[in-house]
Amino acid sequence: MEKKKYKYILDIQNIEKSYYTVISDGEKMECPVLKGISFRVVPHDFIGIMGSSGCGKTTLLNILGMLGRPDKGKVLYKGISTNEIYGERLAMIRRKEIAFIFQDYYLMDSLSVKENIMLPLILNEEDPHESARTAEKIADKFKIAKLLNKKPYELSGGEKQRTAICRAIAEKPELILADEPTGNLDSRSAKIVMNSLAYINKKLGKTILMVTHDPQIASYCRKVLFLKEGKVLDILKCESDKEEFRRNILNQMQRMW
Amino acid sequence: MKSIFFKSLWSSRKDYFLVIAGGIFIVSLVFFTTAIGDCLVMISKGRPADVTESVGIVESAFIYCYIFFLLLMILLLLSYLRKRSKDYEMLRKLGIKNRHFHAFVAAEYLGIVTISVSGGILIGMIGTELTKPILLHVFSDMVTEIHYGLNPIKLTMIVSGIIFGLSFMICDEVIVCFGIEAVLMMGKKAGRAFRKSPVFGLLGILTYMMGLFSLCSYWGKTGKLVPTAFGIIAVYLMLLSFGGIYLQKLMKKERKYYRNILWMDNWYHRFFYNMNMTYITAAFLFVIFFSFFTKLADNYPVYEETNYPYDIVWMADALDENFLDSIEKNHSVTLDKIPCIRVTAPDYGEHTGISASILKEWTGKKVDLKDDEVYIIYQREREQRNMLGIDYGREMPRLHIGKAESFLWLWNTPSVIPSARFDTKFKIAGKEDRILTGIFESRQVEKLHGSVFEDIIVFSDNYYNEVKNAAKGSDLAVLLNISGDYEQVRKEIFTYAKEHSEINFFDHKNGNLIYEKRELLLESSQRKIYNITSSVFNIITLYFCVVFIMVTKKRNDFKEMEYKYHFYLICGMPERKRKKLMKKEVLFPVNLAIFFGMVPCIFYLYMSVLEKHLHMMQNFRYFLFAALGMLAGSIILKIFMYVETCWTIKKIERKQKDGEEKI
Numbered sequence: 001m002e003k004k005k006y007k008y009i010l011d012i013q014n015i016e017k018s019y020y021t022v023i024s025d026g027e028k029m030e031c032p033v034l035k036g037i038s039f040r041v042v043p044h045d046f047i048g049i050m051g052s053s054g055c056g057k058t059t060l061l062n063i064l065g066m067l068g069r070p071d072k073g074k075v076l077y078k079g080i081s082t083n084e085i086y087g088e089r090l091a092m093i094r095r096k097e098i099a100f101i102f103q104d105y106y107l108m109d110s111l112s113v114k115e116n117i118m119l120p121l122i123l124n125e126e127d128p129h130e131s132a133r134t135a136e137k138i139a140d141k142f143k144i145a146k147l148l149n150k151k152p153y154e155l156s157g158g159e160k161q162r163t164a165i166c167r168a169i170a171e172k173p174e175l176i177l178a179d180e181p182t183g184n185l186d187s188r189s190a191k192i193v194m195n196s197l198a199y200i201n202k203k204l205g206k207t208i209l210m211v212t213h214d215p216q217i218a219s220y221c222r223k224v225l226f227l228k229e230g231k232v233l234d235i236l237k238c239e240s241d242k243e244e245f246r247r248n249i250l251n252q253m254q255r256m257w
Numbered sequence: 258m259k260s261i262f263f264k265s266l267w268s269s270r271k272d273y274f275l276v277i278a279g280g281i282f283i284v285s286l287v288f289f290t291t292a293i294g295d296c297l298v299m300i301s302k303g304r305p306a307d308v309t310e311s312v313g314i315v316e317s318a319f320i321y322c323y324i325f326f327l328l329l330m331i332l333l334l335l336s337y338l339r340k341r342s343k344d345y346e347m348l349r350k351l352g353i354k355n356r357h358f359h360a361f362v363a364a365e366y367l368g369i370v371t372i373s374v375s376g377g378i379l380i381g382m383i384g385t386e387l388t389k390p391i392l393l394h395v396f397s398d399m400v401t402e403i404h405y406g407l408n409p410i411k412l413t414m415i416v417s418g419i420i421f422g423l424s425f426m427i428c429d430e431v432i433v434c435f436g437i438e439a440v441l442m443m444g445k446k447a448g449r450a451f452r453k454s455p456v457f458g459l460l461g462i463l464t465y466m467m468g469l470f471s472l473c474s475y476w477g478k479t480g481k482l483v484p485t486a487f488g489i490i491a492v493y494l495m496l497l498s499f500g501g502i503y504l505q506k507l508m509k510k511e512r513k514y515y516r517n518i519l520w521m522d523n524w525y526h527r528f529f530y531n532m533n534m535t536y537i538t539a540a541f542l543f544v545i546f547f548s549f550f551t552k553l554a555d556n557y558p559v560y561e562e563t564n565y566p567y568d569i570v571w572m573a574d575a576l577d578e579n580f581l582d583s584i585e586k587n588h589s590v591t592l593d594k595i596p597c598i599r600v601t602a603p604d605y606g607e608h609t610g611i612s613a614s615i616l617k618e619w620t621g622k623k624v625d626l627k628d629d630e631v632y633i634i635y636q637r638e639r640e641q642r643n644m645l646g647i648d649y650g651r652e653m654p655r656l657h658i659g660k661a662e663s664f665l666w667l668w669n670t671p672s673v674i675p676s677a678r679f680d681t682k683f684k685i686a687g688k689e690d691r692i693l694t695g696i697f698e699s700r701q702v703e704k705l706h707g708s709v710f711e712d713i714i715v716f717s718d719n720y721y722n723e724v725k726n727a728a729k730g731s732d733l734a735v736l737l738n739i740s741g742d743y744e745q746v747r748k749e750i751f752t753y754a755k756e757h758s759e760i761n762f763f764d765h766k767n768g769n770l771i772y773e774k775r776e777l778l779l780e781s782s783q784r785k786i787y788n789i790t791s792s793v794f795n796i797i798t799l800y801f802c803v804v805f806i807m808v809t810k811k812r813n814d815f816k817e818m819e820y821k822y823h824f825y826l827i828c829g830m831p832e833r834k835r836k837k838l839m840k841k842e843v844l845f846p847v848n849l850a851i852f853f854g855m856v857p858c859i860f861y862l863y864m865s866v867l868e869k870h871l872h873m874m875q876n877f878r879y880f881l882f883a884a885l886g887m888l889a890g891s892i893i894l895k896i897f898m899y900v901e902t903c904w905t906i907k908k909i910e911r912k913q914k915d916g917e918e919k920i
Contacts, residue, residue, distance in 0.1 A: 067827065087832075094829025106824060110526035110817075115518065122519065123828050128511040151526075 006079040009175055009207050010041035010064055015073035017059055033059050035230035036073065043174070046201040046208045048218040050253070051227035057211040058179055060227070064209060065098055065177045066090060095124055099168035101178040105160040107152040113163050114139070114148040120171040138166045142196055158189025165196050169204065176200065178210040182217050194220045215253060219246035228256055262361055265344045272340045273365075275812060277372050279333040282805055283326045283420065284377020285384065286798055288413040290319050292385040293392075293794050295405035300396045301787055311408040315416070320482075322544070322799060323416055325537055329806060330424040332533065336813050338428060341365075370421045378413055385409075388794075395790060399783055451528035453501040461494030465857060472864045475650040478643060481548055488547065488861055489540040496536050496853050501528070519825070520842040523817070534810045535846040535853070538803050542854025545799045546887055547861050552792040554882035555640035556785040564638070564781070565695040565774040568739045571750060572599070572609075572731035572759060572770035580753055581735060589741030595619060598721070599660040599730030599759075602647035603675035606709030607661045607762065607770075609694065609734055612721035616713075620693065626717040630686040631656075634713035636696050638781070640788070641710065642869035648685055655679040656714070660730025661762035690870050694736060696781070697772045709763075731759045731770055747773070800890070803850075804897055811843055811901060818842070819909050826913070836906055843902040844895065851891045859883070 017034040033056040041047060049057050062068040063075060066082050075082045077093070085093060099120070100106070107116050114135050115122075121131035139145045142162045152160055161181055168176055178197065182190035198220050200206045210221065218224045219242055226233040234252060238245040266273060294314035298306035306314070315323070348358065389403050468487030476483035504525060507514050524531050573581065578594075585592050600610040613624050613632070624632045631654070635646060648654035657665055657679050666673045697711040716724075725732065739746045754769040761770050811818075818839060825835050866879045 065827075091829045091831040094827060096829070098829075100827055106827075108522065108821070108824065110522035111518065115522075118515070120828060122515045123825070123830055125516075128515045131515070132511075 007042070008040045008076070009043050009045075009078060010209075011076035011079070012037060012039050012041075012064070013074050013076070014038050015060075015063060015070035015075060017056070017063065017068070017070050033230055034063075034070070037227075037230070037232055038073075039225060039232060039235065041175075041207060041209065043207055044201070044205050046198070046220070046222045047210070048221035048224040049209065049211045049227060050213065050215075050218055050224055050249070051233075052256070055227045056230050057227055061177050061179055061209065061211050065100060066093070095120065096171055097173050098175045098177065099171065099173040101161070101164050101168050101176060101181045103180040103183040105152070105157075105164045105184075107160060107163060107167075109151060109153050112149050112151060113144065113155070116152065116163055117148075117166045117170055119167060124171065134170060135166070138170060141199075142166050143192075156189065157185045158192055161185060161189070161193045162196060165193065165200070169200055169206065172204075174207060176206050176208045178208060180211050180213065182212065182214065187216075190214070190217060215246055215249040218249050219243075224249055224252075226252055226256060261348075262364065265348075265361075266365065269341055269344065272337050273369075275809070276333050276337045276369055277376070279330065279805075279809060280369055280373025280421070281376040281380060282801075283330060284373050284413060284417050285380035286377075286801065287319075287323065287326070287416045287420075288378050288381025288409050289384045289388075290322070290794075290798055291315060291412045291416075292381065292405045292409035293388060294319075294791070295408055296385070296389065296392055296403045297787055297791050299403050299405070300392065300400050301784070303400065305404060305406040306408060308408055308411070311412055315412060319795075322541075322802065323420070325541060325802065327420050327423055328533075328537055329802075329809075330420050331427050332537075333809065334424050334428045335431070338432075366425060370417075373421070374414070374417050377417070378410060381409075381413065392790065395786065396783075451501050451504045451525050452497075453505045454498045455502065456498075457494045458498030458502065461491045461496075461498055464494060465491035469860060469864050472643075472861065473868055475645070477865070477868070478645045478650060484861065484865075485544060485547060488857060489543055492539050492543055492853050492857055493536050495857075496539065496849075497532055500524075500532055500849075504528070520838040520845070523814070523842070524845075531846060534806060535850045538806050538846065538850035539853040541799050541803045541806070542850060542890065543858050545796055545803075545890065546855060546858040546883060547865075549792045549795045549799070550883050550886040551862060551865065551879065552640070553789060553796075553886070554879040555638070556788040556792070557878070557882070559782040559785040559789070560778060561781070562774075562778065564692055565777060566692065567593075567695060567736040568743070568774050569735075569737040569747065569750060570694050570697070570772045571735040571737070571754060572597075573733045573735045573754070574731060574757070574759075575733050577733065577735075577753070577757060580757075584737075584746060584749060588739070588746050590746060591738045591740070593736040595734040595736065596725075596732065597734045598658060598725050598728040598732060600714050600728075601657040601659065601661040601665060601679075602654060602714075603679050604647045604649070604709050605666075605673075605675075605763070606647070606711065607730075608647070608712045608714050610658070610714045610716060610721070610728070612718045613715055614718050615721075616715050624687060624715060626686055626715065626720075627684075628717050628720040629683055630717065631683045632686050632715040633688040634693060634715065635688060635690045635710070636692050636694065636712055637690060637710050638696055639869060639871065639875065642690050642871070643865065646688065647712065647714075652685045653682055654685065655682050657681070658724045659728045660759060662729075663762075694734060695772060695774065695777065697777065698780075796886075800893070803894060807847055807850075807894070807898055808901060810846065811898075811905065815905065818905065819912070822906070822909050823913060839906055840899065840902050843905075844898055847894055847898050851887075851894065855887050855891075858887075 014036045015034055015038075016032065016036055018030045018032045020028040020030055023029045033054075037056075037060060049060060051057050059068065063070050063082075066077070066085060069083065077085065108119070111119070114132065117135040117138060118131045121134060122128075136145065136148065139148055142165060144159055144162050144166065147155060147159055147163075152163065155163065161184075165181075168178075176197075181197070182193050185193060194217055197208060197210070201208050208221075210217075212218050219238070222238050224236045226235070233256060236245070236248050236252060291311060291314065295306040295311055298310050298314070345358075345361075348361070353361075385405065392403055393400070464487050468484045468491055471477050471484045471487055504521075507517065507521075508525075518525075575596075581592060581594065584590060595609075595611065596615060598610040600608045602608060611619070613626050616632070617623050626632060633646060635642075637644070646654075647656075655675075658681060665676055665678050667676050693713055694711070698709070737746070737750075751769075751771065754771055758769040758771070760767050822835060822839060825838070830838075862879065862883050866876050871879075
């Protein structure tokens with residue numbers, strides 16, 4: 001991809017998206033999910049996306065990750081419209097620049113933890129020795145070095161998610177999209193995972209967009225975007241105190257529901 | 258409770274229908290094979306097959322297929338159980354009564370059995386009815402109508418009962434002995450990982466060598482059952498061992514390992530499941546290539562004039578010399594007269610006995626024999642070569658010098674068996690396969706099944722002279738080639754023989770011992786067409802099985818393939834590479850099965866052809882048939898699986914587009 005100067009890693013401009021459900025007699029009914037969403041993401045940002053179930057959080061995240069396309073409006077990724085990014089170029093961006101973390105981990109049971117972490121490197125056909133070393137280093141950082149030879153189904157939820165995080169950062173992407181990464185975890189595991197993400201953001205300088213329901217989890221972010229009925233209701237920024245930020249999030253949530 | 262049952266079943270309807278489709282497929286093939294077998298009996302004998310003949314066909318031609326059907330059914334059931342176990346477990350945890358739980362399982366299984374058997378018989382019937390016109394067309398000069406009676410239904414019910422009964426019992430035993438967890442272990446999560454078993458490899462090679470050896474031994478000469486059994490056991494052991502060794506070696510070559518792990522991960526993770534499915538396919542291919550392509554080569558070409566060097570061969574008497582002189586004088590014929598005796602063997606055949614000096618005079622071949630020794634010249638079709646001879650493999654045949662007579666056999670037993678009247682024991686000093694007079698198959702009485710060709714038995718001059726006068730039956734083999742008025746000569750000989758000549762004991766039409774090339778060529782060509790037809794049906798049936806197994810495997814693995822495909826998509830793997838990996842993953846077991854089905858088969862084929870002692874060109878024909886068959890079979894199978902994979906990829910992509918944002 002050609003190198004261009006950009007101010008925003010993502011520039012979301014008035015995007016709309018609808019789903020269609022088949023009602024009787026094969027007639028389709030339009031269900032709008034996103035109704036004109038705009039916001040910008042600067043490099044090294046850590047943004048939380050909150051909202052009630054069905055408000056379009058995951059749809060938005062998928063559009064940002066170029067797993068789906070908006071019906072209207074556009075998303076600029078590093079200044080280039082995502083509509084112009086497809087084929088090999090899109091695959092390359094997915095391999096090198098964007099990483100996903102899912103609620104249900106999306107690990108391959110048939111591979112060991114180490115191989116799962118190495119997957120993006122394997123896909124990039126990097127040197128196996130180097131890849132293995134990288135995987136070991138990352139695993140060590142996230143305290144799962146002892147689990148490297150285990151299979152994902154032998155791990156706890158927290159361990160699985162940490163593996164998924166390790167995999168996400170293995171290829172040193174610029175943007176990490178996390179869809180409720182702590183959704184399946186207990187509070188202790190969730191805390192470990194969030195500390196890991198915060199570390200990635202602060203120390204490694206990665207941009208993170210994270211969908212969550214939990215105000216406690218959202219308080220790790222620098223900004224929180226509130227979605228309601230397909231629109232951005234408000235954007236809260238963490239000015240100084242994390243505890244105050246959490247209270248603000250809670251207040252905002254109470255106003256929303 | 259009923260509504261819970263039906264709703265829970267409805268939620269797994271796709272898996273349930275897959276098992277039922279498997280059941281229907283198996284039962285329909287059982288019905289189809291038995292019905293076609295019976296139709297072929299009717300073509301050859303002009304009457305519907307009796308139960309013994311139907312069972313004989315099942316035993317001789319399809320027993321392996323039925324064993325593999327059983328294995329396939331077990332695999333299908335275990336795979337279904339794995340998918341259903343979540344519901345069962347949930348119901349158990351909710352405290353379902355044992356009575357209800359057993360009723361659930363029984364109703365579900367009964368549904369599978371009932372629909373499979375009824376649907377299978379129906380589809381088998383339709384298949385047979387569609388095939389009958391083809392058979393009628395091929396055998397139009399032999400039969401005008403074909404029907405198969407009730408035997409196929411009876412046999413299908415019995416075989417299905419055994420398959421479904423045993424499958425249930427085995428699955429039940431697995432659960433009882435190892436727990437439901439053992440079944441779940443075969444699933445996605447914790448499949449049994451690969452294991453390196455060099456001992457299995459050694460055992461496999463040993464079993465394979467035993468199989469090769471058995472081809473030259475008694476077991477190879479009685480049929481292909483034992484060598485094939487050795488072969489398919491060896492294939493399994495070698496597949497497991499070499500597969501494990503290969504996977505381990507691959508792991509050590511890091512670069513290659515990581516390049517292949519993206520599509521080979523399942524082989525490391527669920528080694529036994531993948532190997533078992535591959536093995537069943539390989540075993541089917543082994544049976545197809547070794548048994549049925551050999552049979553095709555055995556019977557092609559159907560019209561072989563070289564098997565009959567003379568137009569007419571007549572077992573006459575020295576007293577008929579005057580008549581023969583008149584024939585020679587009045588017609589344009591070449592006539593050879595070979596002094597001989599009739600010799601009856603316990604193989605239900607009457608053979609021509611000559612002395613060593615007559616053999617030398619006739620063929621130039623010199624054999625030195627003691628009085629208790631014989632030299633045997635087998636005159637057999639290629640298919641019959643390397644089969645047991647008159648000695649039943651013991652090298653010490655008991656013979657009766659003279660024509661066949663009723664007192665030589667015990668008739669009151671369930672089947673006719675030779676009596677102690679075969680009292681003269683000989684040692685076989687040597688034997689060869691060579692056609693001197695022609696391949697004359699005994700036309701046997703109804704109660705005696707099987708076919709025996711007339712061989713030449715050479716005795717020492719001394720012994721021959723001692724017994725020739727006392728031996729009952731024809732003492733002159735007359736070999737005629739007619740260049741003039743064939744019909745006139747034929748008529749004269751047949752009319753004369755009817756009044757003066759020996760009656761063929763084994764001919765239920767009481768004909769004389771006259772063999773006519775024209776008639777025999779027609780008979781043998783019909784028999785060969787029959788054999789070729791049955792082989793072609795076997796090949797097609799088994800190919801269906803092979804394709805079905807591979808498709809079933811792919812369907813079973815669909816969810817994982819979909820998951821993986823999608824995962825690679827979000828990881829940024831280019832579309833071309835994704836598709837390539839999917840195709841590799843699906844075609845790998847096909848390639849492996851083709852390799853392990855074919856390579857062991859080549860040596861088997863080589864050994865069995867070698868034992869037939871054929872000419873170079875005839876040997877070449879066997880290998881050409883096998884090579885063409887293997888090539889065509891592999892290509893068809895690969896193309897089918899390739900198309901099926903492309904279709905699956907399209908399906909995954911369609912699903913992904915439908916729910917592109919619902920990850």
